[in-house]
Amino acid sequence: MSDSTQKLQNLMQQVGITSFKALSRTAGVSERQILRLRQGKLEQMRLDVLLKLAQVLQIPLNELLDTFLILSTPHTPQQTPEEIVDLKKEYDRLQLQLEQQREILQQEFQQASLQLLESLLLQWPTVAQKAQENPQLPAVKIVPLVQKSLEKLCQAWGIEAIAPVGSELPYNPQLHQLMDGTAQPGETVKIRYTGYLQGEKLLYRAQVIPIQNDATLLRR
Structure with a gap:
């Protein structure tokens, strides 16, 4: 396993993404782009792709660059001082370009949200x-x-409700949070406040109560 692949998997684990396919779907980028990152070919990736990956992995864009640019660049004794200076200039240029692209994408995102x-x-x-x-x-x-x-x-x-308010379904502690009482996995509970998923990522767990506690909670 390459250093870039291992580092990417570590970042994915921190945000609960379990596969490269899931990362591709959540970030809205192709699996080929992710393969390039795993192969250390950062310079072949588009700026908007890097920004999307940074957002999904919940790290600043410059941190993503620092991590994978270092891993993809062979710092060997054969590099001359001139080559190192040129590399630093290219790195600074790429950072500036990415920052400008980030601002453009942020403006486009805000405009799209306003239209909705x-x-x-x-x-x-x-x-x-x-x-x-x-x-x-x-x-x-x-x-x-x-x-x-x-x-x-x-x-x-791409945000979906876990279940409608008032629906009754088997208790799943990974998706549900008990508001009152106790319940074992599989026992019937009722949705009081819906939760949300974005793709495979859990945003908010649905708040539920056991069926036997429903009448008691409503009287409060």
């Missing part, structure tokens, strides 16, 4: 004002506006 939330941004201030003027305004008229915007955002980001 457009209806909420434009209509929510008016809805909130109407609610203040009329406290008796039924919530059922407000919920669809917020729900539709959130559904569009989650769909665009």
Whole structure:
């Protein structure tokens, strides 16, 4: 196993990604790009690919560069001082280029998010004002506006609810968090607050209660 592959696997383990295929799917990059990183061919990878991998691995982009540029560069006694200086200049140039690319991608991300939330941004201030003027305004008229915007955002980001609120299903401690009482894996519990997954990554565990505790909790 190469040093680059081992280092990449260590970073993946820290964020709960168990395979290179899962990393490819979560980051939205091809498996060939990941293979290049494992082979130490950092200079052959596109900037947007490196940025996506850094975000999924939850490390700064410069840290990703430092790690794999060092691993992919043979620092041997045969290198002349001039070659080392040239290498440092190329490294600095690449860092600057990546930082500029990061800013561009961040702006594009913000713009895309604003488009998804457009209806909420434009209509929510008016809805909130109407609610203040009329406290008796039924919530059922407000919920669809917020729900539709959130559904569009989650769909665009690949975020899925673990289960609908109120559903009953077997208890899974990896996906569920007990709010009250106790339950053994496989026993029926009820979803009180939904949790979310993004691909294979767990964002939030769903909060659940055992069925026998449901009536007691509702009376509180």
